[in-house]
Amino acid sequence: MELRFTDAENAFRDDVRNFMQTEIPAGIRRKVGEGQEITKDDIVRCQRVLNAKGWATPRWPLEWGGQPWTPVQHYIFIEELQQNAVPQPQQFNCDMVGPVIARFGSEDQKRRFLPRIANLDDWWCQGFSEPGAGSDLASLKTRAVRDGDHYVVNGQKTWTTLGQYADWIFCLVRTDPAAKKQEGISFLLIDMTTPGVTVRPIITIEGRHEVNEVFFDDVKVPVENLVGEENRGWDYAKFLLGHERTGIARVGITKQRLRRIRRIAQQTPAGDGTVWDNPTFRARLTETEIELKALEITQMRIISQMQRGGDPRNNSAASILKIKGSQLQQKATELLMEAAGPHGVVHLGRPIEDGSNDPLADLEWASLATDNYFNYRKVSIYGGSNEIQRNIIAKAVLGL
């Protein structure tokens, strides 16, 4: 047993960190680190810097721009990306639709879409959830009816993250209403500019526009946009959701957040000293660091198993990471909001320019802290709620 990384792995980590700290624009990293909203342009810029280096899609097949890294290298890469507050390559492109097309798509689809997905020339969003299909995703109702050389799609998707930026949406649609619910679903790629596609914003609890509803009204989709076989979409969706989920714990992001919270607590006046001098606050932050360390080691145990050839799509392991990782991300937002104390009530609802003489400029961090506290309730709900994750573990691991 050995916790330490090899010299080669440490050198790799240094390379990655160096790149992140020198090549990714500092202003964007600062925004991410402080929990500010970043723009579409910020995300596109960073992804193109990574893509030019071959690092936007390291997990893809080598022929389509993947890296020949070991599981440990992939782990180090994500950890460095996160600890250095670099925006993650757009996940719907790089972790979801890209791997599905690379695995199940036609040669034409691969050539047509993959390079543009990697470079974020096309922005993709996900059309899975529906108003009546959340945790019970397979009960989705959006219909696609074959009509000659195209499908006609009718229905509604919801919680479509950053759909307002999207050029394309990958959808689960029902193509055989007579089949058992998982068996009549297909995986369809839809151009957002097609007539009949309507995007409506959903403003989330903290007041931001992050998610949307997408409506399909007699939308004509060419049959060549079907991925794989008709009625096999559920298998592809399962592949997508299982595709390398060890990053799901987001340990690196929470590390960066907790470091920042400690610094802010040590600088924020309280009583005769600072927030840090309050033993209760200190204990709660310290406890969160401990749980994060435990999760980090749990994650390393899983990676080390993968390194030996274990199944990288071990869903029960991913479920543990998801449950604990989401709880700790949420905990970090609570601690930062509490560090803000009475100023946690401030709600700016707008970015403040650098060097602005806005009288509330020095409280922007406090406002963002509470925005993100509210916003981060999402992480234990999306991607399979923590209750669904517990169902998975109960069945798959505990045999209950």
Add this chain to the structure above:
Amino acid sequence: MDFDFTEEQQIIKGAVERLVEDHYGEFERRKIYQKEPGGFARSIWRDFAAIGLTGLPFDESMGGAGGGPVETMIVMEAIGRGLCLEPFLPTVVLAGTALRLAANEGQREAIIGPIIRGEMIVSLAYNERQGRYDLFDVATSARPIDGGHVINGQKSVVMHGESADKFIVSTRTAGERRDKGGITLFIVDAKAEGLEVHGYESQDGQRVAELTFNDVPVAGDAVLGEPGEGLALLEAVIDHGIAAVAAEAVGAMDALHGLTLEYLKTRNQFGVPIGSFQVLQHAAVDMMVALEQARSMAMFAAMMVDAPPEERTRAMSAAKVQINRSARQVGQQAVQLHGGIGMTFEYKGAHYFKRLTVIEALFGDADYHLDRLGKAGGLLSDSRYENVT
């Protein structure tokens, strides 16, 4: 980065698990061992010696097995699973670490050899009534006299105190009660004149003792390590204790979680196994997550316990907090999910809960370690990320 055991470690694991299964597989037999003098079976302790466990951490040059913290972790996990009663923790882990780190040649020959052969039990007497978890809070005094010392004071909750042939005792040779300097460790014979040993049972059914020192004379060669510099040694010893009980707790939690799952699958109510109820399934999953988090930190502890003191201390505090949190959750939930049967003295699961609760109170509770780790700067400071917001 590697979490596998070597082939040799696998062999140790197999051997200790067999030994524990042979003697403790049938839970009823534990009650018989408890009735023997000292609260454990000497014959089993001899079996520990026969397969090399009593010599586990000692150098091969001393006749030991040359094992490290990972080997100790493997053995302690099996001990936790078996709810074993033998004095492995006080003798091999605590006294063993103190002797390995500080014994001179004479002390090695006089004590380590007999420990390895299973002929000597040594315990660590470090805790005082008023000291709570502060290792430096030492009122027991050792006054120099005629080339030796005379010890006065008391020590509390000394593991296997009645069975011990020798004690390693923390004393004050200089300074005030709560000074960090001036602490000296002595090796004291259990039969020394003026030493009273009052044995009793702890909550987990093991034996502990209160020691009273009334002008106990010790010879000049009884000092272990540097006079007046005992605190650093004691801290290292207790940190090894933390790593060891972390693994023991994981063994106990793993076994207890297993028992609970078995119960959920076999106990029928309302015409179905109670494990089909989602509220119980989720409780069982949360127990598993707590167990895996604890397992990770027990491994972390094993891999960090030989690190430089500052880093070591931070890591052990972190491990102990996680172990305590997980132990409480798994223990309480196991009883709850069992319902009435979990409340009975007869049931094995209840005894895991009790041992886990005792482990919580050993070597510092969660509040103590959260405070210690927080003040020491936590776990995340890293100059490489200083410029990140």
